[in-house]
Amino acid sequence: MLRLGRKLGIFPFRTVSKDSYSVRSIKPLDPPRDSNSFSAPRFSMSASDRTPEIGEFDTSHSIAVRRFNRTHGLIPPAVEDPDLQLQRCLKQLSQRQKCIDKYLYLSGLRNSNVHLFYRLATKHIKDIAPLIYTPTVGDACLQWSHNYVQPEGLYLSYSDKGRVASVLHNWPHRVDITVVTDGSRILGLGDLGINGMGIPVGKLALYTACAGIRPEATLPLMLDLGTGNKELLEDPLYMGSRREKASAREEQEFMDEVMIALNEKWPGIVVQFEDFKNPFPALERYQHRYTCFNDDIQGTGAVVLAGIINAVKKSGVPVKGQRAVFMGAGSAGVGVAKQIVAYFMREGLTEEQARECFWLVDTKGLVTNDRGDKLADHKIYFSRNDNAGKQYKTLAEVVDYVKPTILMGLSTMGGIFSPELLKKMADWNKRPIIFPLSNPSANSECTFEDAVKYTKGRALFASGSPFPPETYEGQTLHPGQGNNMYVFPGIGLGTILSKSTVVTQSMIYASAEALSTALTPSERSQDWLYPEIARIRDVSVIVAMGVIRAAEKAGVDRETRIEGMKDEELEKWVRSKMYDPSEETERVEREVHSFIEDMAATKGGMRGSHL
Secondary structure, eight states: OOBOOOTTSSOOOEEEOTTTOOEEEEEEEOOOTTSOTTSOOEEEEOSOOOOOOGGGOOTTSOHHHHHHHTOTTTSOSOOOOHHHHHHHHHHHHHTOOSHHHHHHHHHHHHHHOHHHHHHHHHHTHHHHHHHHSTTHHHHHHHTHHHHOOSOOSEEEEGGGTTOHHHHHTTOOSOOSEEEEEOSSSOTTSOOOGGGGGHHHHHHHHHHHHHHOOOGGGEEEEEEEOOOOOHHHHHOTTOOSOOSOOOOHHHHHHHHHHHHHHHHHHSTTOEEEEOOOSSOHHHHHHHTTTSSEEEIIIIIHHHHHHHHHHHHHHHHOOOGGGOOEEEEOOSHHHHHHHHHHHHHHHHTTOOHHHHHTTEEEEETTEEOBTTSSSOOOGGGGGGOBSOSTTOOOOSHHHHHHHHOOSEEEEOSOOTTOSOHHHHHHHHHHOSSOEEEEOOSSGGGOSSOHHHHHHHTTTOOEEEESSOOOOEEETTEEEOOEEOOGGGTHHHHHHHHHHHTOSSOOHHHHHHHHHHHHTOOOHHHHHTTOSSOOGGGHHHHHHHHHHHHHHHHHHHTOOOOGGGTTOOHHHHHHHHHHTSOOGGGHHHHHHHHHHHHHHHHHTTTTTTTTOOO
């Protein structure tokens, strides 16, 4: 049976009847869940005629393939080298000055020629990633309804309650992984309703580009549960439901139906929750029942932990001597802090000792037991009881009180790490650890330029958004970027390949440990905290292997083929399962020619055909 891609680029072939020369389409069939997740779909015959789909108009296809797809003559005659196609894409990108215009161009390319898009993304990931995800995706979400041109992803509205399964059946592909959001807290931009669809679309593009999960096996999913954003409700171009945000109880009931329907249609599907205003209820409710994780909490925690592991080693300060001040005590901040607690415990501290290394600050000041307000449940774990009744109401007051070795920002409050704070960090520490992690770049707590300038080039720095290198005293310094794309693609890949029933906390921790080991000797010598982003596919393999090993150890994996594999064998196996867009044109060529030869050998089946 030919294994040919369908709508997204490995396209339906045709055969010709010996008697009537009528065209018959080869239509895709979903492979069973136990088959290779990353192979192209299988095809079977049907008697219906068809016209070429948009994605079949690929100028790298040979004349034989074009004839086979009936696109011959419908595209310019030159058969282009894939590298030449990339040159044209890069030129077209360079002609667009605004990042949002580049985003829209890339979105169109992804929907018209998916393999060309991913060849571009994988070969130029450092330049393309900021355009298809943070920081540009923030602007894309703000303008989503206004810039809407073509359908992307699946929308489930609250009005679909009771019929969610039937809506899911409209999705034409078998799905291995979905990114789900309700748009209620997009990046640092707040409630954007269905305009937040840009997040799952962009995130899944990175799952494919960075970890080789086939594009047709991904599902961007938006839960349209209403919005509390009055501007959106009054905007005539807003494309979401015009209703107030669903209550917590309504949302839970709806989510229950969604999770059941997803797993009934695609058993074992990996569900990644993203950008929920309150992400804890869904994670706590489903993490032991379904294969799911929350990237805001667990992915952010893992990627930051990897950077912290390397930074702590470089700082020269032992774990027991670390003092971490967090500006931001939301879900992401608490998730990060808990991951670092786990690391400190593995380094020999008790849980109590590890927890006491953290001081969390929110908009009301230091989080304490006696502050006088009712703390959100997720803040209680880190609430201080050793403040002797004194309340510290600003970040500056807390920093003076604690004299931290680590200054962590997850507040979305741009510039709150002032020059004065940065200078004090340098006064107290030989190698201060400074992580302004908020996105987009305008919300970053400080820039790399300021961190270098005010710590005299000594900061161990990682940010959430990209910053350019800086020169200090003749030395070029490179900023670390604690971008979740270092871990979530590998977590997804490892979870899918191991066929894990759940995503355990040990699997998340393993992703961080694996990432911390992914630096090359050259990168370590330059004080890098994270690998070169251009190596992201290799990094994702390392992370996926860590996740798979943790799944095996936890006993939640179901993939029997990896049992007893040595690391070298496992690495080769993981790589063999990854989608590689650069191989797609060659594969189509081989299969078309093989198909033509087979047809020619069967009773003269090719006589009189359009081939």
